[in-house]
Amino acid sequence: MxxxxxxxxxxxxxxxxxxxxxxxxxxxxxxxxITGVADLADFCRGRxxxxxxxxxxxxxxxxxxxxxxxxxAAADARTPSxxxxxxxxxxxxxxxxxxxxxxxxxxxxxLAREFPKGAHQPVVLGLTARAAGxxxxxxxxxxxxxxxxxxxxxxxxxxxxxxxxxxxxxxxLAPELDQVVERAVAAARRVAAEGVDALPACSAPLxxxxxxxHAAWPVRLFAS
Amino acid sequence: MHLDHSHPATPAVSADAHRPDGTRxxxxxxxxxxxxxxxxxxxxxxxxxxxxxxxxxxxxxDIYTREDAEFLLREAVLPPExxxxxxxxxxxxxxxxxxxxxNLEAVEDLEDAVGPLDLILLESGGDNLTATFSKGLVDAQxxxxxVAGGDDIPRKGGPGVTTADLLVVNKTxxxxxxxxxxxxxxxxxxxARGELPVVFQSLRGESGVAEVAGWxxxxxxxxxxxx
Numbered sequence: 001m002x003x004x005x006x007x008x009x010x011x012x013x014x015x016x017x018x019x020x021x022x023x024x025x026x027x028x029x030x031x032x033x034i035t036g037v038a039d040l041a042d043f044c045r046g047r048x049x050x051x052x053x054x055x056x057x058x059x060x061x062x063x064x065x066x067x068x069x070x071x072x073a074a075a076d077a078r079t080p081s082x083x084x085x086x087x088x089x090x091x092x093x094x095x096x097x098x099x100x101x102x103x104x105x106x107x108x109x110x111l112a113r114e115f116p117k118g119a120h121q122p123v124v125l126g127l128t129a130r131a132a133g134x135x136x137x138x139x140x141x142x143x144x145x146x147x148x149x150x151x152x153x154x155x156x157x158x159x160x161x162x163x164x165x166x167x168x169x170x171x172x173l174a175p176e177l178d179q180v181v182e183r184a185v186a187a188a189r190r191v192a193a194e195g196v197d198a199l200p201a202c203s204a205p206l207x208x209x210x211x212x213x214h215a216a217w218p219v220r221l222f223a224s
Numbered sequence: 225m226h227l228d229h230s231h232p233a234t235p236a237v238s239a240d241a242h243r244p245d246g247t248r249x250x251x252x253x254x255x256x257x258x259x260x261x262x263x264x265x266x267x268x269x270x271x272x273x274x275x276x277x278x279x280x281x282x283x284x285x286d287i288y289t290r291e292d293a294e295f296l297l298r299e300a301v302l303p304p305e306x307x308x309x310x311x312x313x314x315x316x317x318x319x320x321x322x323x324x325x326x327n328l329e330a331v332e333d334l335e336d337a338v339g340p341l342d343l344i345l346l347e348s349g350g351d352n353l354t355a356t357f358s359k360g361l362v363d364a365q366x367x368x369x370x371v372a373g374g375d376d377i378p379r380k381g382g383p384g385v386t387t388a389d390l391l392v393v394n395k396t397x398x399x400x401x402x403x404x405x406x407x408x409x410x411x412x413x414x415x416a417r418g419e420l421p422v423v424f425q426s427l428r429g430e431s432g433v434a435e436v437a438g439w440x441x442x443x444x445x446x447x448x449x450x451x
Contacts, residue, residue, distance in 0.1 A: 015323035020313035094325035157314055219288045223311035 005132040008102070009125075010142050012149060017094030021087060022154030022222035023047060023147065027210035029158045037165040040155050044148040044173060050204035052147030053180050054078050055122040056140035057199045060188030062126025063139035066196075068111050068119060074196035075120035081208040083215035085120075087224035093118030095125060105131035140184040144177050145170075154222055241450075243335065250281075250341035251447035252331065253440060254320060254357035256384055257368035258377075259350025262394040262427065264292045266368055267347050269433035270440060271301035278342040278444065281306040281334040283327060285316040287349040306338050316349035324361040331361075343444055353382030364443050366436070370394040375404035378412035386416045390423065390439055397426040 008014065025043065028034045034043050058075055062068055079085045096118065100108050108131055111119055118124075122143050129139035152166045183200070190198035211224060243249045255263045267282060274280055282302060284292040286309060293309035296302065308330040312319040319326055331344055346362055348355060357365045367388035369377050372395055378385055385391060391413055399406050406424060413422045423435045 013322065015325055017323060017325045019315060019318050019323055020311050020326060022313070090326075090329075093329060097325050097328065154313070218290075220311075221288070221314040223313065 002133055005103075005134055006129075006138045006142070009129060009132055009134070009138075010145060012153065014098060016098045017091050018146065018150055019153075020223045021091065021150055022158070022224065023051075023150035024207045024210055024214075024224070025151035025154040026158055026220060026222045027214040028151075029155065030214075031210065033206075034155060034159070036159070037161060037169060040152060040161065040166060041169045041172065044151055044169060045176065046204060047151060047207065048144060048148050048173060048176060048180055050202040051207060052144045053184055053200050053202055055125075055143040055147055056181055056184035057187045058120065058122035059126035059129065059139040059143035060136035060185045061191045061196075061199065062123045063129045063134065063136040064126075064188055064192070065130065066188075066191045068107075068123050068127055069114060070196050071123045071126075072115065072119045074199055075123060078199075078201050078203065079120070079208075080203065081211045083211045083224065084208060086215075087211075088120045088122075089115070089118035090223075091118070091121040092124040095121055095128060099124065099128035099131060103128065103131040103133075107131060136185050136188050137181060140181045140188070141177070144180050144184065148173055148177075158221065243340070247340065248448065248451045250279075250331075250335070250339075250344045251364070251444050252344045252346060252362045253443060254346045254348065254362035254365040255368060256320065256348040256351065256355050256357060256365060256388070257392075258353065258370075258373055261350070261368045261370040261373060263347055263350070263368045264295050265427055266366075266392065266394065266425075266433060266436065267292075267345050268296055268299050268301045269427055270345060270437055271296070273433055273437040274343065274440065275302060279338075279340065280343040280345065281308070281338060281341050283330045283334070283344065283346045284309045285312050285319050285327065285347065285349050286310075287312065287314055287316060292347060292349065303338075306334065308334055312349060317351050317355040320346070320348045320355065320357045320361060322358075324358045327361050342448075343440070353377070353380065353384050356383045356387065363447060364389040366390045366392055368392045368394055371396055371399045371404040371406065371409070372402045375406075375409050376412075378409050378416055381416045385413070388420070389443075390421050390436070391417060392436060393422065393424045395426060396424045397428050 096112050126139045155161050156163050156166045187199050257263050286292050290309045293307050296307050310326045310330050365388050367384040
């Protein structure tokens with residue numbers, strides 16, 4: 001395993017489409033739920049322990065080689081909002097393109113054939129990590145970190161927030177990221193024996209509801 | 225790169241010149257330039273000029289989601305299924321240069337839905353003078369500026385002005401009203417671009433988009449001839 005591969009995959013400039021998504025931050029800003037750096041920290045913490053944990057567990061299980069088709073169905077079941085399912089599949093398709101160019105692997109080709117319009121992004125992320133020679137922890141770290149780095153970057157653009165403050169929010173969340181990854185990987189390791197029901201199913205209803213409203217806005221900066 | 229040969233049903237690579245079935249894909253031409261310089265109007269005029277001879281489609285990259293696509297739909301220059309809007313997260317230059325994945329998907333989906341296509345026009349949302357398209361996304365790019373944006377833009381240069389395959393100086397009909405010196409713009413453009421072509425255009429004038437459409441025809445013919 002090359003640890004440096006993790007840096008390549010986790011780099012915010014990895015060309016997989018994430019820059020066009022706010023992770024729900026745009027809707028939260030409009031609703032007045034994020035007005036500054038303190039709110040951003042709360043929003044990210046909430047997202048990390050719900051959507052972030054679920055994504056990290058899915059990515060970890062995919063990195064362990066569990067059946068990606070079953071994992072994709074599990075992701076669908078854990079994503080009530082059709083708008084968020086669509087966004088996750090779009091991002092999965094975009095990541096797949098980048099992954100197949102950077103770490104070509106038969107498993108990625110097979111998943112691309114199975115889901116020509118995209119599998120859920122965390123599943124593709126886990127399989128990408130696997131193709132890059134990374135393990136479930138690294139895959140889970142990528143997913144958990146993305147769950148908070150996206151909203152933080154988007155909020156810098158949406159509120160003209162001081163970028164140093166936004167980055168400090170992410171740094172303060174690091175210990176919680178470690179805990180979430182630990183829980184996610186423990187659950188991912190249970191999938192082999194217990195099936196996908198072993199994966200966490202925490203949901204953040206406000207993220208799901210706001211995503212549906214956001215998808216219908218005529219004018220918005222971010223795709224989700 | 226040709227990662228796809230063993231799995232023709234799932235193209236992965238951006239600049240590959242062939243479709244999964246082995247035929248040569250559509251030529252892809254990008255249009256970039258500052259806000260308000262007339263990119264969308266030029267795209268609309270190109271669609272009207274070329275739609276009867278080429279199978280074409282348009283991808284827009286808006287800052288605010290769908291404005292340019294909706295303009296093209298209102299103008300009815302193409303059937304709606306031939307126009308796709310890519311959302312750029314407020315950064316069109318990222319979507320056309322640094323992370324082209326969403327645009328490549330739009331291109332693939334258009335080929336699936338209404339293909340085979342001969343020509344795909346990719347329009348960037350209005351951006352700054354440094355915005356250029358990735359070679360992984362387009363085969364040639366047009367940079368559109370206008371005389372009202374300041375006649376010093378060709379002199380200032382920047383990657384769009386100096387390296388685009390075609391520089392279009394738009395709205396020449398406004399030059400007398402805004403005090404722009406077209407001869408000076410032409411000389412500065414020549415100095416910045418060497419042998420690369422420059423077209424001075426007024427879409428309100430008699431010839432309209434004809435010269436740019438002719439250049440696009442040439443690019444399409446050259447692309448097809450390489451098959």
